[in-house]
Amino acid sequence: MPTALITGAARGLGLGLARRFLDAGWDVIAAVRDTSAAPLVALRSGHEDRLSVERLDLSDFGSIDACARSIGERPIDVLIGNAAATSVSDRGFGQTDYDDWAAMMRVNTFAQLRLAEAFGDHVARSQRRIMYFVSSRVGPEPAPGLIAYRSSKSALNQVVLQLALLLRERGVCVACGHPGFVQTDATRGRGTFTVEESSGRLFSLIERLQLADSGKFFEPDGSELPIVTRQTNPHAAGGVPIGSA
Numbered sequence: 001m002p003t004a005l006i007t008g009a010a011r012g013l014g015l016g017l018a019r020r021f022l023d024a025g026w027d028v029i030a031a032v033r034d035t036s037a038a039p040l041v042a043l044r045s046g047h048e049d050r051l052s053v054e055r056l057d058l059s060d061f062g063s064i065d066a067c068a069r070s071i072g073e074r075p076i077d078v079l080i081g082n083a084a085a086t087s088v089s090d091r092g093f094g095q096t097d098y099d100d101w102a103a104m105m106r107v108n109t110f111a112q113l114r115l116a117e118a119f120g121d122h123v124a125r126s127q128r129r130i131m132y133f134v135s136s137r138v139g140p141e142p143a144p145g146l147i148a149y150r151s152s153k154s155a156l157n158q159v160v161l162q163l164a165l166l167l168r169e170r171g172v173c174v175a176c177g178h179p180g181f182v183q184t185d186a187t188r189g190r191g192t193f194t195v196e197e198s199s200g201r202l203f204s205l206i207e208r209l210q211l212a213d214s215g216k217f218f219e220p221d222g223s224e225l226p227i228v229t230r231q232t233n234p235h236a237a238g239g240v241p242i243g244s245a
């Protein structure tokens, strides 16, 4: 059976994804801060043979590396970077809390790259070779406010694009997307989609990803949004080396 590693699988969308992958017969590694979280313990009963739980705190890169070591040589078909800091303190222009912003960038952006670095070999040695990062269309949206969250997700999109380029030769597909407006703690239960609906859509999308989809940003309905705008160096697409233009 293929294996999916899902970060933040103790609640919210991550828990829904873990349940969805298990329902489809996959083996799941839930990488979470609290390995004894009640919803996860409940999910384990009945799935002890296919659901394993690992400790992972994205704000601590040592914890990411320790999690990768603990998994050993086991191949990971799908790595899902779902966990994120979603609680945004937005005090407005002139009142920016730069420490909060740095903490959010560390978890939502830097740690996602570290995940890919720590688990790159596990994914590359698997059958499916997929990395999928849960981003947000709020990131590149031209609307005022939420600068910390928006910039952390916009930067994540660029990380995904870079990973797609860097890991292509190893046959690894790296994609990201928006899960929809989902009823979780992050949205205080508001949202257009239930966790079950969103994780069902994401499962269908992730399961059919191929190398040709690498570097893409997907909407919940499977349509694509451009991951970067064309404001970049027009010669770059032709392969102009960095620093020469």
Ligand SMILES: NC(=O)c1ccc[n+]([C@@H]2O[C@H](COP(=O)([O-])OP(=O)(O)OC[C@H]3O[C@@H](n4cnc5c(N)ncnc54)[C@H](OP(=O)(O)O)[C@@H]3O)[C@@H](O)[C@H]2O)c1
Binding pocket: 007, 008, 009, 010, 011, 012, 013, 014, 032, 033, 034, 056, 057, 058, 059, 081, 082, 083, 084, 085, 086, 087, 107, 134, 135, 136, 137, 178, 179, 180, 181, 182, 183, 184, 185, 186, 187, 191
């Ligand atoms: N809900 C939406 O409408 C929506 C919309 C767009 C994008 N998203 C994205 O979807 C993903 C899941 O969101 P959600 O709505 O399920 O959010 P949520 O209810 O706030 O849950 C966040 C998850 O991330 C984990 N997490 C936070 N900081 C962490 C850290 N330092 N290390 C490890 N895990 C950490 C939490 O673990 P603990 O249980 O330990 O706190 C929790 O499992 C996020 O990437 C979010 O940005 C959500």
